[in-house]
Amino acid sequence: MSVTRQFDYLIVGGGSAGCVLANRLSADGRHQVALLEAGGPGGHPSFHLPVGYVWNRAHPRGNWLYRTEPEPSSGDRAILWPRGKVLGGSSAINGLLYIRGQPHDYDAWRDLGNPGWGFADVLPYFRKAEDQARGADAFHGAGGPLGVSDPTVRHPLSDAYIAAAVEAGLTPLDDFNRDRQAGAGYFQLTVRNGLRSSTANAYLKPVRGRDNLHVVTHAHAMRLTFDGRRATGVVAVRGGQTETYSARREVIVAAGAIGSPALLQHSGVGAADHLRSLDIEVIADLPGVGQNLQDHYMVSLTYAVRRLGSFNETTRGWRLVREILRYAASRRGLLTLSAAQINVFLPTISDPDNPDVQFHVMPATFDFETGKVETEPGLTCGVCQLRPNSRGTILISQPDPRAAPAIRPGYLTDDRDKAVLLEGLRFARHIAAQKALAGVAAERLPGSGVTTDSDLLEFARRTGKTLYHPVGTCKMGRDADAVVDSELRVHGVQGLRVVDASVMPTLVSGNTNAPTIMIAERASDLILQSVRIPELQA
Incomplete structure (x- = not known):
């Protein structure tokens, strides 16, 4: 049996970015917003207790438990890559560390052809998100959804x-x-009043009662749907039943640096030769999908x-x-x-x-x-x-959307990275x-x-092991390998954006949860502004 439901905005992935988008896009009550999450609602106490990462980093109750492909550069090991599979995503299972990165990181994004992403542009969104226990100042905000406090x-x-x-x-x-x-x-931590400030707790929980916000858990997105080159919705499997969700305005993929490129590829958006080798119909030939993988x-x-x-x-x-x-x-x-x-x-x-x-x-x-x-x-x-030159890939290896993609990080394949790491170890x-x-x-x-x-x-x-910071696999930019533009719209198609850590063109100098939340905050404004501008012109 197949069920079809229609909304204005479909958000695929209820993680660090998806919960932010769900809150902001539903805030004025004008738009019907659906948030689809493959995992569960996150009711277990370990998703709320700060130290819960000890149990959840290798437990299947809220974790995709990915592993890398063995590579000579990292000892031919299949390295565990924990990723959140629960409302709040990896913010529900991470180590709580609140680090934004250096101003230089964001100015570099801007200089790569991404106007609006310099440090002066993104700082207001960091401040908007933050409820800093020390109070507000020129660099910090108070009263935002995300609790930030001292240990x-x-x-x-x-x-x-x-x-x-x-x-x-x-x-x-x-x-x-x-x-x-x-x-x-x-470190400062994403903790408020002794509880984990995941985006599920900080952004989603306070607004779950909105009539125009529909949160659907255990909904595994299989592929996006298209009318020509316009994204129209998502096909998901939930409880053994196929459900189709359609979007009147936009589909927003927020499935993370692993899930987002995999979903695009399964939907026909990626390198044409690779997709054809798996008998997937090509919607848009975008060779950068799944490339440019970076991790600490x-x-x-x-x-x-x-x-x-x-x-x-x-x-x-x-x-x-x-x-x-x-x-x-x-x-x-x-x-x-x-x-x-x-x-x-x-x-x-x-x-x-x-x-x-x-x-x-x-x-x-x-x-x-x-x-x-x-x-x-x-x-x-x-x-x-912090800023590795080595690059890897996230590529699907079979047409079944339920199969994990092949993760090849390419750690330490660039000689410059070896030199910097040695300097760090010696210091x-x-x-x-x-x-x-x-x-x-x-x-x-x-x-x-x-x-x-x-x-x-x-x-x-x-x-060596992952520091849990994969980014870059749907990178933002204008060059031939870019997947999204500076407003996070996917090149070559309409009605589709990617909003998560995968859009980072380069890895920031620090932990990636805070920048991912900032990206979703700014993307929410970009999406809503794209609605207001036509209305003003009319």
Whole structure:
């Protein structure tokens, strides 16, 4: 049985961007808006508890659990790529870290032929989204949907790491979301009143009662529909039943850097030769769909810790019971913990004016595949290059839309990335050798026997992992490989936009959730303005 429903706007994907779009496009009550999400509504407590990422990063209840194709540049491993499959998307399972990137990142987007995306243009949208616990100023907003706050728990080992970074020549910072990034300090988090501020909680939950907003979960989009070269709707499977949703105005794909290019390809939008090889009818020959994949590749140094202890010991026994009671009483403590406590932005020789290395430092050690915390006290320093030159692909490999696409990140395939990563790893060791840490943390991995560049690179290939920041696979621009224009409209077709991290032409210098929310905020204005302009002309 097939069911057809009609709306003004169809949003495919209820993740970090989709929930923002659903809120903003339905706000004036004039448009019927449908939000389709392949996952569930996210009722499990772990999607609301800040530390829930520990359980959800490798659990199927709200996670696509993608894996990369094995590649020699990353040790021929099938690396786990968690992506949210639930309302809120990856903002419901991420590590809570609020970082926007440098002004230089957005000015670079503008200079690539994308007017309206320079830092001065996007800053108002960051501010519009934000409910900054410290209050509003020239760089921050208060009263927006997205809660941003300081950590409720600190650790002496984290404080010691900041002290060591300062001894190594870095500047202490307490705000990485202004006009300057280089330095070391605590992350701010997307947490409000002790609860995770996912876009489902921040943007969608408060407006679920709107009569013109229709949220449909467990609806797996199979393909877009077209009338000629105009997008008209979406075919989805829900509960074993095929449903067709049609759009009077626009279809907006917000399925993320993996899901969006895959859906476009299954719908006939992509490289013509590739689509024909899978017997998919070509609607628009856009060779850039699924190309330009970028991600932050993180390589972790771990340390055995003495004297100051770590969070490892707090996660079991009576200490854990104490923390549960503390959270129940005050919404503070261990259960509000983010995936890293200390952030370091490091300028490199290749780009001394714009930090190109980031450290995620946590006073804990754990298995990245399972999330299981280790027993003995430990410290982890994850090192990544911020603006990689290596590029990968997301390409479907069979015509079945339910099959995962082939993910080939191409990590460390560009020699410039290797040089920057090595510089970052060596500086991490330099920090650990400072007085504030020298008697506290002893390196366990890669260990004192790994000293040469070749040995460090081999360690990086064998142990590196995603920092969960895939972008760029439907890039914005004007060149031959661009998929969308500066208003996020898909080239070569009508009535179709892509709004999510896939449109980023280049990766930002930091964590990608905040920029994705900004993109959706700005896209909402662009979409609504395109309605108002014809009305004014009429």
